[in-house]
Amino acid sequence: MAKRNKLRPMKFASWNVNSIRVRLPQVLGWLAAEQPDVLCLQETKVPDEEFPFEALREAGYESIANGQRTYNGVAIVSRTPPTNVIREVATVDNEQKRVLAASYNGVRIINVYVPNGSEVGSEKYAYKLGWFAGLKSWLASELKRSERLLILGDFNVAPEDRDVYDPEGWRGSVLVSDAERAALQELMDLGLIDVFRRFDQPEESYSWWDYRAAGFRRNHGLRIDLILCNPAMASRCRKTWIDKGPRQLERPSDHAPVIAEFGV
DNA sequence: ATGGTGGTCCAACCA
Numbered sequence: 001m002a003k004r005n006k007l008r009p010m011k012f013a014s015w016n017v018n019s020i021r022v023r024l025p026q027v028l029g030w031l032a033a034e035q036p037d038v039l040c041l042q043e044t045k046v047p048d049e050e051f052p053f054e055a056l057r058e059a060g061y062e063s064i065a066n067g068q069r070t071y072n073g074v075a076i077v078s079r080t081p082p083t084n085v086i087r088e089v090a091t092v093d094n095e096q097k098r099v100l101a102a103s104y105n106g107v108r109i110i111n112v113y114v115p116n117g118s119e120v121g122s123e124k125y126a127y128k129l130g131w132f133a134g135l136k137s138w139l140a141s142e143l144k145r146s147e148r149l150l151i152l153g154d155f156n157v158a159p160e161d162r163d164v165y166d167p168e169g170w171r172g173s174v175l176v177s178d179a180e181r182a183a184l185q186e187l188m189d190l191g192l193i194d195v196f197r198r199f200d201q202p203e204e205s206y207s208w209w210d211y212r213a214a215g216f217r218r219n220h221g222l223r224i225d226l227i228l229c230n231p232a233m234a235s236r237c238r239k240t241w242i243d244k245g246p247r248q249l250e251r252p253s254d255h256a257p258v259i260a261e262f263g264v
Numbered sequence: 265a266t267g268g269t270g271g272t273c274c275a276a277c278c279a
Contacts, residue, residue: 018270018271018279019270019271019272021271021272022270022271043271043279045271045272069272070271070272070273070277070278071272071277071278071279116278116279118278118279124278156279210268210269210279211268211269211270211279212267212268212269212270213265213267213268213269214268214269215268215269251270254269254270254279
């Protein structure tokens with residue numbers, strides 16, 4: 001009789017937590033409930049020496065962090081330890097801590113927190129477009145040497161109008177503008193697939209809702225948190241979804257976790 | 265409704 005190995009799918013997730021200090025209890029609760037293999041965090045807002053490695057270890061997760069005080073900051077928590085960790089990318093400004101890459105069981109994971117851009121035409125907007133360009137040239141080399149690759153995080157761009165609650169009202173605004181969408185498309189043209197759209201999804205699926213003006217209650221959101229995969233991983237993807245649960249808790253992040261499951 | 269909320273860290277910036 002053939003041995004029936006019930007293979008557990010690999011589960012990768014991304015969540016902009018808007019302060020790991022404040023959201024740690026929610027992250028621990030979510031890890032216990034969802035049991036992802038890898039969770040990428042953005043906007044941790046703590047220097048590495050203050051990242052809660054120990055609390056996460058007690059919950060059964062290893063962590064790596066690339067953080068700074070007050071702003072930005074990314075981290076990856078995982079069941080298994082990482083290899084080939086990268087915190088610095090030669091083609092982007094490394095003063096702002098926005099990238100963290102590592103490999104887990106042969107899968108290259110790139111965690112990004114793309115600059116917000118403030119408003120179209122601003123200095124920060126120019127910084128965002130430059131940042132995208134710098135990321136792209138590095139990502140091209142990562143893709144060449146990685147058989148299986150995911151880039152996930154807060155991209156601060158809604159790829160299409162169906163990712164925006166009020167496309168007419170948002171037209172031309174930051175997070176939606178043509179130049180930002182073109183910059184994201186250039187990344188994707190390296191050979192990356194937005195796996196959320198490989199499956200049927202609920203109407204008006206978003207991953208971020210403004211704290212102001214009852215954005216979440218009215219589902220006034222954008223889908224700006226993405227999981228992009230190279231073709232080898234996209235073909236293994238079985239399911240992707242956005243978990244609105246944490247956004248409904250007391251003192252939530254303004255973002256919800258996004259999750260993708262892969263067959264082995 | 266041209267406002268509103270939230271995190272960081274105490275005035276102002278960022279989202």
